[in-house]
Amino acid sequence: xxxxxxxxxxxxxxxxxxxxxxxxxxxxxxxxxxxxxxxxxxxxxxxxxxxxxxxxxxxxxxxxxxxxxxxxxxxxxxxxxxxxxxxxxxxxxxxxxxxxxxxxxxxxxxxxxxxxxxxx
Amino acid sequence: xxxxxxxxxxxxxxxxxxxxxxxxxxxxxxxxxxxxxxxxxxxxxxxxxxxxxxxxxxxxxxxxxxxxxxxxxxxxxxxxxxxxxxxxxxxxxxxxxxxxxxxxxxxxxxxxxxxxxxxx
DNA sequence: AGTAATATATGACATAGCCATATATTACTG
DNA sequence: CAGTAATATATGGCTATGTCATATATTACT
Numbered sequence: 001x002x003x004x005x006x007x008x009x010x011x012x013x014x015x016x017x018x019x020x021x022x023x024x025x026x027x028x029x030x031x032x033x034x035x036x037x038x039x040x041x042x043x044x045x046x047x048x049x050x051x052x053x054x055x056x057x058x059x060x061x062x063x064x065x066x067x068x069x070x071x072x073x074x075x076x077x078x079x080x081x082x083x084x085x086x087x088x089x090x091x092x093x094x095x096x097x098x099x100x101x102x103x104x105x106x107x108x109x110x111x112x113x114x115x116x117x118x119x120x
Numbered sequence: 121x122x123x124x125x126x127x128x129x130x131x132x133x134x135x136x137x138x139x140x141x142x143x144x145x146x147x148x149x150x151x152x153x154x155x156x157x158x159x160x161x162x163x164x165x166x167x168x169x170x171x172x173x174x175x176x177x178x179x180x181x182x183x184x185x186x187x188x189x190x191x192x193x194x195x196x197x198x199x200x201x202x203x204x205x206x207x208x209x210x211x212x213x214x215x216x217x218x219x220x221x222x223x224x225x226x227x228x229x230x231x232x233x234x235x236x237x238x239x240x
Numbered sequence: 241a242g243t244a245a246t247a248t249a250t251g252a253c254a255t256a257g258c259c260a261t262a263t264a265t266t267a268c269t270g
Numbered sequence: 271c272a273g274t275a276a277t278a279t280a281t282g283g284c285t286a287t288g289t290c291a292t293a294t295a296t297t298a299c300t
Contacts, residue, residue, distance in 0.1 A: 023231070023235055024231065027234060035248090037247050043234060047233065047234060050226060050227065051227075051231070055247085055248080057288050060249090060287080060288090080296095082247055082295065084247065106170060110168065111171070114171075156279070157277065175280085179280065181257095202278055
């Protein structure tokens with residue numbers, strides 16, 4: 001999960017990734033609880049490697065979301081596995097996710113309008 | 121151009137805005153040189169008020185873009201007007217803008233894939 | 241036994257956005 | 271003509287947060 005920003009393109013990627021992080025995490029645990037490492041890998045896989053989370057960003061972000069009451073974590077210990085902390089959406093988190101999805105859509109449309117990509 | 125973030129929705133907006141700022145500015149001066157204040161107002165107007173730039177963010181960002189050689193500013197003084205610094209895209213900036221438009225599109229598609237908004 | 245992968249954790253540093261404020265000029269309004 | 275608003279650029283200080291580097295612990299593989 002190491003980052004590597006070499007070109008100008010990557011500078012943009014790095015910046016853009018910041019704000020969408022919450023939305024990604026909330027979406028991924030919408031249907032089932034997941035642990036941090038799983039979330040990080042899913043984001044990388046499903047984005048075709050375009051989006052990657054540094055673990056040093058991912059875990060603190062999970063703590064913040066839990067502190068805000070949007071997600072709730074619990075430790076799960078199974079034989080033959082290292083202990084994992086599974087996070088699930090709280091009722092408050094569900095509301096926030098719904099609001100953020102709308103916000104994301106409006107945001108993308110606003111940007112596209114300004115940069116001339118209505119058809120994107 | 122003052123900011124006001126009250127709801128959770130706005131927290132997301134604030135974060136999201138960060139990475140797209142460069143793309144917005146480069147796009148707006150693509151066809152004609154513009155000064156900072158004009159750019160700030162255009163972003164607010166064309167986004168229907170959704171995107172707003174604090175001047176304390178806008179001007180330093182313009183300096184950074186100029187320092188990187190993507191934009192070039194020059195002072196213009198006209199009678200009956202306060203002096204303005206007009207920025208234009210450099211050849212290097214044009215290349216960066218083209219790359220960032222592609223990057224933006226890929227980014228949006230990757231996010232949508234993960235959060236379940238393919239149809240958005 | 242050694243290495244890689246899995247999984248979580250955190251201190252230190254750097255980036256960069258925002259608040260508040262400042263300055264200067266022009267336009268409007270009572 | 272005095273006061274206020276709008277235009278236009280500028281910046282010090284605070285804060286949030288992402289990244290680098292590193293640490294720890296467990297399991298799987300060879």
